[in-house]
């Protein structure tokens with residue numbers, strides 16, 4: 001399998017390739033069977049926590065979690081890029097890590113991948129410390145980098161076959177091509193693919209080794225809307241197969257569509273972890289009802305929008321002009337969270 005170079009940032013890994021792993025060590029409850037062009041789930045994915053705050057820093061790392069991090073610190077010079085971060089990601093979960101540029105996402109993820117050293121803190125990924133874990137552990141990871149497979153002279157099928165050859169229990173390259181919708185492009189060189197097709201190839205390279213845990217770094221940047229939807233559907237298929245995924249993204253709709261839980265990082269710390277619908281108190285925030293009355297726009301924040309709408313319907317004797325009922329969007333609460341706390 002491709003070698004891990006500690007402190008060689010995955011973002012800039014030589015060859016810009018995608019690292020993948022096998023499911024050699026995957027848990028019994030995760031095992032899957034794959035027929036010709038069909039993926040069959042033979043066990044249900046692990047239940048994920050409904051919603052939670054970040055784990056307490058004084059609690060021990062959870063060796064059964066896919067990823068468990070406590071009090072993680074990493075400085076660049078005197079600058080604390082990661083400043084006491086605590087995180088648990090359950091097996092079978094899709095977890096989206098959100099945060100503004102420079103918040104510390106990549107540093108955290110690369111420490112979990114074993115690419116980057118930490119100054120202090122405890123980290124367990126699939127039960128092992130990434131700083132010391134060996135080839136067997138690495139073979140269980142799939143990593144889809146931002147840089148991607150790029151300008152390869154090899155065809156998609158050749159690239160996948162080469163990647164698969166590193167692993168003892170790889171998926172069939174042609175079936176992976178079908179899964180990512182690149183069957184038609186099997187004989188096409190990497191360099192001749194469109195941007196969106198290259199990202200699909202990156203994902204194909206990331207999953208051909210049958211990873212237990214897949215890291216996806218801003219996977220749909222540059223996708224057109226249809227390609228994004230197709231990609232989301234692929235990610236859901238992988239979840240149904242029991243693959244745990246840690247996704248970093250700047251697209252809040254992507255986090256909302258895919259993630260079981262989202263974590264927001266700001267200034268090197270995890271600010272909050274929750275299911276997307278509950279982040280930042282979204283679920284219990286008042287609804288804003290708006291309508292047009294006497295030629296003017298009216299708005300009212302209320303915890304009982306149904307009662308207000310019913311009262312308005314009575315007042316208007318039927319349809320309420322331009323009626324809208326809105327709750328804070330994920331973007332609203334996210335922007336509030338990452339704002340300056342001062």
Ligand SMILES: Nc1ncnc2c1ncn2[C@@H]1O[C@H](COP(=O)(O)OP(=O)(O)OP(=O)(O)O)[C@@H](O)[C@H]1O
Nearest residue numbers: 076077081082099100101102103104105106107108
């Ligand atoms: N190798 C490095 N040397 C010095 N500083 C670094 C290095 N890598 C990252 N940093 C700094 O650490 C901070 C966190 O960077 P990181 O790449 O982890 O953020 P990020 O959340 O992934 O950002 P983005 O969304 O822009 O990818 C930033 O201020 C960045 O400038």
